[in-house]
Amino acid sequence: MxxxxxxxxxxxxxxxxxRPSTRESTATVDTGPRRLPTGARLDPAGTVVDVGPMPLGMVPTPEGDRVVLLLGGWRQQGVQVVDRATGAVVQTLDQPAAFVGVAFSPDGGTLYASGGNGDVVYRYRWADRSATLVDSLVLATKAPRANGTRYPAGVAVSPDGRTLYVAENLADSLAVVDVASGRVTQRLATERYPYAVAAAPDGTVYVSAWGGNTVSVFTPDAGGLRDAGRLAVARHPSALLLNARGTRLFVASGSTDRVAVVDTRARRVVATLQDPPPSGPGEGSTPNALALAPDGARLYVAEADANAVAVFDLAAATADVPNATGADRLAGRIPTGWYPCAVLASREALLVASGKGRGTAPNPDGPQPILSREHQGSPANTTLRQIGGTVQIVPLGDAAELARLTARVVAANGWDESRVPSAESRRxxxxxxxxxxxxxxxxxxxxxxxxxxxxxxxxxxxxxxxxxxxxxxxxxxxxxxxxxxxxxxxxxxxxxxxxxxxxxTDYLEKTVPSNYSGRGRTYDYEGTNRNRVPDDDAAExxxxxxxxxxxxxxxxxxxxxxxxxxxxxxxxxxxxxxxxxxxxxxxxxxxxxxxxxxxxxxxxxxxxxxxxxxxxxxxxxxxxxxxxxxxxxxxxxxxxxxxxxxxxxxxxxxxxxxxxxxxxxxxxxxxxxxxxxxxxxxxxxxxxxxxxxxxxxxxxxxxxxxxxxxxxxxxxxxxxxxxxxxxxxxxxxxxxxxxxxxxxxxxxxxxxxxxxxxxxxxxxxxxxxxxxxxxxxxxxxxxxxxxxxxxxxxxxxxxxxxxxxxxxxxxxxxxxxxxxxxx
CATH class of the missing domain: 3.40.720.10 (Alkaline Phosphatase, subunit A)
Known part of the structure; x- marks a missing residue:
């Protein structure tokens, strides 16, 4: 029995x-670059401050002295406002769910933030350099405990501020929302898992497809948008960035270590920036966020798995900047925290948000009570709960300083050519x-x-x-x-x-915290997507x-x-x-x-x-x-x-x-x-x-x-x-x-x-x-x-x-x- x-x-x-313990636990202050479980070490440049977990999006505020982060971590999702000069968190607004998309209206009075599993976009009033929740724009009505079917990701606002464009990540569509009424007025098909949205000054809207190979193009038409076709860029494109005039579109492809540059007038790829580690397969840097220098001639690329920001000096034709003198090659790298997900550039400094921040750390004082999903904000000792993000302020220096920072990235990642396998290895x-x-x-x-x-x-x-x-x-x-x-x-x-x-992949890294914390999505990580075997696996x-x-x-x-x-x-x-x-x-x-x-x-x-x-x-x-x-x-x-x-x-x-x-x-x-x-x-x-x-x-x-x-x-x-x-x-x-x-x-x-x-x-x-x-x-x-x-x-x-x-x-x-x- x-x-x-x-x-x-x-x-x-x-x-x-x-039995006695064979070794007592010890913890001391870090004395040097710390090793991650991936084998890399962390050696971030500049000033590093702690923020909430997995900041997947970052935008400057209208005043320019602060930034807004969108948190997509296990224990916390929502909006944080950070002082741009000091990195101090000055406001935190929790949401039931959030995912990737955050944007200001052209007049600076409204902040839009993706609601992820809630199938909503939260609308905040921006005044006195802080945000106040006003309401939410509903993409689909669902029962209180049901999972989202639309799952808003990237968002962008039309130049006149009247229309919000939303990538519906699980519905494979772009939602066009009338801001005044809050109604969805159009839905247009994209490839699978639309991720980012970019709205050009002429009203053209671009949508990347995280589970495809193209960027969908939609142009203004009477009463809304019309489908203007798709641009083949690279496998599983994610982050998008338009230059100031909207003549160049930069498209990151994380798992192929490439950034495609599109001439939006000719609607073709005019350059491909190669962003792999120094040798080996073209996979492992994971470019996943983009920023242009104010003059448009230098591109900064957040490399999630290199724990770095790559610096590319662009050619004149690539940048569409006549006095640009680069050659579309990697000029160097800047070391960051663990898994950078967002980057902003000014003339003087870079601002980098890293999803996993400082890496793993001792935590001997975990909580004693059993935690349920309703207590996700509580400190705890499981891995996903402990991950916190960072914001990093890096002053920009000259070529010599960039070379020194590049050497730190190489050392931190262990890119030692003597370790590369050779014909002698098997012996x-x-x-x-x-x-x-x-x-x-x-x-x-x-x-x-x-x-x-x-x-x-x-x-x-x-x-x-x-x-x-x-x-x-x-x-x-x-x-x-x-x-x-x-x-x-x-x-x-x-x-x-x-x-x-x-x-x-970045698809996996950015969606697992939501899936594991009960914020929707299917288990897409061992060959199936949406509980089916797909032709092109988004996580592969x-x-x-x-x-x-x-x-x-x-x-x-x-x-x-x-x-x-x-x-x-x-x-x-x-x-x-x-x-x-x-x-x-x-x-x-x-x-x-x-x-x-x-x-x-x-x-x-x-x-x-x-x-x-x-x-x-x-x-x-x-x-x-x-x-x-x-x-x-x-x-x-x-x-x-x-x-x-x-x-x-x-x-x-x-x-x-x-x-x-x-x-x-x-x-x-x-x-x-x-x-x-x-x-x-x-x-x-x-x-x-x-x-x-x-x-x-x-x-x-x-x-x-x-x-x-x-x-x-x-x-x-x-x-x-x-x-x-x-x-x-x-x-x-x-x-x-x-x-x-x-x-x-x-x-x-x-x-x-x-x-x-x-x-x-x-x-x-x-x-x-x-x-x-x-x-x-x-x-x-x-x-x-x-x-x-x-x-x-x-x-x-x-x-x-x-x-x-x-x-x-x-x-x-x-x-x-x-x-x-x-x-």
């Missing part, structure tokens, strides 16, 4: 309570011919391996000790303990993209995924559960009849019955399927060079009644992994194989070093045992896989990665691995009633990470530790780690 939940995990609580590895890449769900290092006394763990944060995860512990001890491994990602949408593509990186590298190389590849959709989506059945990859090449190489994320299916089923096919490979004498395997059940279902307990879920996950390694170790392929095991993200738990620190297992006869303190992250693992298999790179992050060339031994340990059985029965179920069981019943667990992060974490904590152990504040990178530096 199943035991009540507190007794089920009694052993876990006792183990954690009886650093043993004779490995097969890579198995296993991706799991959401655990921190301390949750799973915090009781390994050889390394830097904190047992007070342990969820799943050796008794629950014996194979994780034994594999780490035999093949290497990595206590300075960090996932690049914050949550699963970027987690699976970082894990498969070494990159996350231009360089593709790891399997595309395998396709280009011509090596054998097999996929087990990653980026799949069920053939039979009937959730009432015991299991869908089959699965297919949702990308063309992936579909041809995906195991048809291996499940994706589905907590109703044990990981033992996944292990059975993988092992059965492994035995078939043995019979054939051939094993694919690259395999991707998804083992998701360490995600758990919290305290949901009737579901396996968190310990049982983890035991299932642990046993499945152990069985797979045992089976592999008894085949002829063992000598020539390495298995990399990591989490897609580490959002669901605390860690005393950093919330992004996570378990990494490198399992191979060639893996060197012991404790490895060297710094590494997800994209470093990808760089390692690429070098072993002779593959190209996908973005700047794996191209300039820190491959694990130094963790191998000269003499292989060919002993087979013997699987260990967890002490927790896999059949244990949650039976207890109470607040946690009731809360778990309402958690959205059909897809990964749809549940409220903080609530889920606290349920897990109490399940593992009991009701009387205080929930810890999750911590970020410590002063010790900053001092140590790492690789």
């Amino acid at each position: 199943p035991r009540p939940l507190p007794l089920i995990l009694c052993a876990i609580a006792l183990v954690a309570a009886c 650093s590895y043993p004779r490995i011919e097969h890579v198995v890449y296993v991706v799991k769900e959401n655990r921190t290092y301390d949750q799973v391996l915090g009781d390994l006394t050889q390394a830097d763990g904190d047992t007070s944060l342990l969820y799943f000790p050796r008794s629950v995860s014996p194979n994780h512990h034994a594999l780490a001890e035999r093949f290497g303990i990595y206590d300075r491994f960090f996932v690049n990602a914050e949550v699963s949408p970027d987690g699976h993209n970082w894990s498969m593509a070494a990159y996350a 990186p231009a360089s593709g995924y790891l399997w595309n590298l395998a396709e280009k190389k011509g090596i054998a590849f097999r996929n087990y559960g990653e980026f799949v959709v069920p053939d039979d989506a009937d959730r009432a059945g015991p299991m869908p009849s089959g699965y297919k990859g949702n990308k063309p090449f992936l579909a041809r190489h995906t195991h048809a019955t291996f499940p994706g994320f589905d907590l109703t299916i044990p990981d033992q089923r996944r292990a059975d399927l993988w092992i059965a096919e492994l035995q078939e490979f043995v019979r054939q004498g051939q094993m694919p060079a690259l395999e991707i395997v998804r083992l998701p059940n360490d995600h758990t279902a919290g305290a949901r009644r009737g579901s396996p307990t968190p310990a049982a879920y983890m035991a299932d996950n642990d046993l499945a992994l152990g069985r797979m390694i045992e089976a592999l170790s008894r085949t002829p392929f063992w000598r020539s194989t390495v298995v990399f095991v990591l989490e897609d993200d580490a959002q669901n738990g605390p860690d005393h070093v950093d919330s992004h620190r996570s378990p990494l297992l490198i399992v191979s006869p060639w893996a060197r045992p012991g404790v490895h303190h060297r710094w590494a992250n997800t994209t470093d693992v990808l760089r390692t896989i690429e070098e072993i298999l002779g593959l190209a790179s996908m973005s700047q992050f794996d191209h300039y990665g820190r491959p694990l060339r130094d963790v191998w031994t000269d003499k292989p340990d060919l002993r087979p691995y013997t699987v260990l059985t967890p002490s927790v029965p896999l059949t244990e179920r949650n039976t207890a009633m109470g607040p946690d069981a009731r809360a778990s019943a309402h958690l959205a667990l059909d897809f990964e990470d749809q549940a409220d992060e903080d609530t889920f974490n606290r349920i897990l904590w109490r399940a593992a530790k009991g009701q009387d152990v205080p929930y810890p504040g999750a911590r970020r990178l410590t002063g010790l780690e900053l001092k140590r530096g790492g690789y």
Whole structure:
């Protein structure tokens, strides 16, 4: 008979309570550029001040001494007014939702701000250098708790101030709104996911298509606008910028690192500004916001993933400025905060708004009460809640100063050409011919391996000790303990993209905070858009995924559960009849019955399927060079009644992994194989070093045992896989990665691995009633990470530790780690 939940995990609580922490948490003042989980360091120029999270838009006020930010973060969305000289926040106006679009009327008396999931545009009166909410312009009527169907993004106002133009991001249309009546008078079709709107002095309106390749052009007509066709620019265009006379339109394409320049009179692209990192694939800078110098001859481009602003000196024909003397080339870069999303330029200074600001930081004093979605403004310790933005004021200097700033950007990003892979790179590895890449769900290092006394763990944060995860512990001890491994990602949408593509697009980065905070949108981040498989995936990186590298190389590849959709989506059945990859090449190489994320299916089923096919490979004498395997059940279902307990879920996950390694170790392929095991993200738990620190297992006869303190992250693992298999790179992050060339031994340990059985029965179920069981019943667990992060974490904590152990504040990178530096 199943035991009540507190007794089920009694052993876990006792183990954690009886063991001292192997390292106390530390935090000191930063003494130098801090490292992000992406591997880059932050070294912003000028004066940096804190603002709200994810400022996606920024416009100058009519007086010119202030700017208005539009916040699109997890914990807060709305409008902030910032003093332009000092960066001080002088006014904050929260909105239920906001997204990208903010603009003033030509007379300066009205401020319009997108209402995102509310399907409205908020209208503020601007007077005495501050904003006062007047009303909202309704794009669609919806029930109070329903999600938006229009989702206003970019906004622009007609030159006479009578008309508001709104990009309806989820409706693939431009709404034309009569300001006086507040009515939508026209809707005109665009390509998918319209993003920005620009209104020219002659009344022409331009709309970019985040999910397409064009800018839609609409010209004035009797009673409104008419469709004047589309301009092909570049893949997934986002930010738009018109010069003062409206003769040039600049169009950013984030995932191709390009800015197209359009002659609006001739309606053609007259120049393309190339904006990639110094070498490697043309993906990884992510240009996503634009500003012109007052003379129109210099363009500033916010590079979200380079944490910089690129400076382009334009040619006369490109700028449509007769005395411009540039050559349309990158003149230099200016270092910013993490993920710059908006930029403004004056003669004296740049103003830069960075979405993720100062990066991760320690937070030992997280809140104790359970937070619900109604308390999104409260401080908390989950990753998306903690992200805050910054505004940066950078005085503009001469060419020598720009050169010095450029050198800082290069150093901060680790754009070291000596790290670029070469023909010699593969010689650093043993004779490995097969890579198995296993991706799991959401655990921190301390949750799973915090009781390994050889390394830097904190047992007070342990969820799943050796008794629950014996194979994780034994594999780490035999093949290497990595206590300075960090996932690049914050949550699963970027987690699976970082894990498969070494990159996350601006579409993903800018929409996830809204999706995760219950402000609408669908989960568009693993091959589907709007719950369908699209022809052109808005979240797909231009360089593709790891399997595309395998396709280009011509090596054998097999996929087990990653980026799949069920053939039979009937959730009432015991299991869908089959699965297919949702990308063309992936579909041809995906195991048809291996499940994706589905907590109703044990990981033992996944292990059975993988092992059965492994035995078939043995019979054939051939094993694919690259395999991707998804083992998701360490995600758990919290305290949901009737579901396996968190310990049982983890035991299932642990046993499945152990069985797979045992089976592999008894085949002829063992000598020539390495298995990399990591989490897609580490959002669901605390860690005393950093919330992004996570378990990494490198399992191979060639893996060197012991404790490895060297710094590494997800994209470093990808760089390692690429070098072993002779593959190209996908973005700047794996191209300039820190491959694990130094963790191998000269003499292989060919002993087979013997699987260990967890002490927790896999059949244990949650039976207890109470607040946690009731809360778990309402958690959205059909897809990964749809549940409220903080609530889920606290349920897990109490399940593992009991009701009387205080929930810890999750911590970020410590002063010790900053001092140590790492690789």
